[in-house]
Amino acid sequence: MRKINIGLLGLGTVGSGVTSILQKNSFDINTRTGADIKVKRALVQDLAKTRDLSKDILLSDKVSDILDDPEIDIVVEAMGGIEPARTYIITALNNGKNVVTANKDLLAAHGQELFEVAQKNKRDLYYEASVAGGIPIIAALRQSLTANRISSLIGIINGTTNYILSDMTDKGRDYNEVLRESQELGYAEADPTSDIEGLDAARKLAILSTIAFNTRVTIDDVFSEGISKVSKEDIKYADELNCVIKLLAIAKNQEDGIEVRVHPALLPKNHPLATVNGVYNAIYVVGDAVGETMFYGKGAGSLPTGSAVVSDIIQIARNLESKSVGLSDCDSYRNYPIKSSDDFTTGYYIRVKVKDEPRVFASLALFFAEAGISFASIIQKPRSNEKAEIVLVTHPCKESQLKQAVASLNSYSKLDKIYNVIRMETNGF
Numbered sequence: 386m387r388k389i390n391i392g393l394l395g396l397g398t399v400g401s402g403v404t405s406i407l408q409k410n411s412f413d414i415n416t417r418t419g420a421d422i423k424v425k426r427a428l429v430q431d432l433a434k435t436r437d438l439s440k441d442i443l444l445s446d447k448v449s450d451i452l453d454d455p456e457i458d459i460v461v462e463a464m465g466g467i468e469p470a471r472t473y474i475i476t477a478l479n480n481g482k483n484v485v486t487a488n489k490d491l492l493a494a495h496g497q498e499l500f501e502v503a504q505k506n507k508r509d510l511y512y513e514a515s516v517a518g519g520i521p522i523i524a525a526l527r528q529s530l531t532a533n534r535i536s537s538l539i540g541i542i543n544g545t546t547n548y549i550l551s552d553m554t555d556k557g558r559d560y561n562e563v564l565r566e567s568q569e570l571g572y573a574e575a576d577p578t579s580d581i582e583g584l585d586a587a588r589k590l591a592i593l594s595t596i597a598f599n600t601r602v603t604i605d606d607v608f609s610e611g612i613s614k615v616s617k618e619d620i621k622y623a624d625e626l627n628c629v630i631k632l633l634a635i636a637k638n639q640e641d642g643i644e645v646r647v648h649p650a651l652l653p654k655n656h657p658l659a660t661v662n663g664v665y666n667a668i669y670v671v672g673d674a675v676g677e678t679m680f681y682g683k684g685a686g687s688l689p690t691g692s693a694v695v696s697d698i699i700q701i702a703r704n705l706e707s708k709s710v711g712l713s714d715c716d717s718y719r720n721y722p723i724k725s726s727d728d729f730t731t732g733y734y735i736r737v738k739v740k741d742e743p744r745v746f747a748s749l750a751l752f753f754a755e756a757g758i759s760f761a762s763i764i765q766k767p768r769s770n771e772k773a774e775i776v777l778v779t780h781p782c783k784e785s786q787l788k789q790a791v792a793s794l795n796s797y798s799k800l801d802k803i804y805n806v807i808r809m810e811t812n813g814f
Contacts, residue, residue: 394460394473395462403424414695426445466491471499479506481508482508483705541634543585545573547666550615550630588604589634590634591604600721601717612632628809629651633652665684732778734808736805
């Protein structure tokens with residue numbers, strides 16, 4: 386049985402999950418691959434720290450001990466961040482090693498460069514764990530669904546924001562209160578910006594879109610908007626409209642280009658994603674042959690993410706056994722244009738407060754009519770302090786049209802406040 390050695394860059398949440406799975410399931414993993422897979426060495430910052438590890442794993446605080454070791458076949462990057470992870474991966478590939486990474490930030494920004502280095506050196510670069518933790522969505526897109534032309538995918542791919550919105554929906558709590566609790570529980574970082582502003586989901590969507598549409602999509606191509614403006618009042622109105630509010634990652638391949646966006650959205654309660662709650666993730670994919678499919682599971686955590694990393698290790702081990710490493714391309718053989726956000730077409734939920742006077746509603750209707758927008762429904766609550774709160778729900782229109790109507794609203798003397806504008810994904814799924 387051939388021995389395959391792994392060098393692990395990082396022993397944090399992901400790295401510890403990888404070592405745990407490889408140790409616990411070693412018999413099955415080795416039997417399935419026909420190889421003896423072991424972690425030979427791990428890079429750590431503190432050599433003196435006590436760790437629950439096999440004594441066979443050597444620890445080092447020098448990355449060269451891994452990157453320059455000729456006995457190491459696979460380098461697993463579990464550090465995160467752009468640098469020095471990018472440099473370490475490039476060095477590993479140039480040194481003839483195969484690489485597994487869970488680094489969504491790096492792939493979203495520099496994926497093309499890394500894949501080109503892997504291809505030049507005829508080595509594998511696998512990255513299942515970079516999106517949606519233990520959900521095998523990348524393998525599904527690259528293998529099981531590769532016979533399809535993917536027309537769209539829509540996902541809940543950030544557990545922190547899904548936990549916050551789910552708790553606000555189920556318990557009627559305020560955004561700030563739930564955010565603080567999610568930080569105390571460890572779901573949100575001390576600085577939660579990447580999650581709550583949609584940046585984490587945007588990086589993951591860039592990776593998924595690149596695979597699904599065979600066109601290079603980077604983080605700069607993805608429109609992103611966070612959940613910090615969503616209030617419990619918005620959630621109550623969504624319920625009246627038979628919808629829930631989710632932070633959605635949406636990618637569509639349309640005749641005029643690829644649409645990639647992350648933002649809060651009203652989603653019908655009968656959509657399969659509407660019942661995905663808490664820290665769970667799910668991705669809903671539509672292919673021309675398979676139709677509608679959905680992938681669901683834990684989107685983060687030591688063992689779910691470690692499971693995805695180990696699955697990549699197993700695949701590379703099989704490739705090494707069959708002498709077929711380095712055969713996979715970087716997926717980007719097409720060059721579809723990326724659409725401007727002005728050309729996105731959705732319905733809109735607009736919640737405003739205006740002076741409760743004659744002809745005010747007629748003026749609101751005129752602003753939208755001048756932008757070519759019609760209303761699907763209107764909700765008006767009883768007046769308070771001579772002012773009225775109104776929710777306008779539009780039929781699908783372009784973002785550029787909505788911007789025109791909102792600009793007119795903002796200049797209207799009878800307007801007190803625009804509370805929120807939220808997109809609606811109620812068509813085409």
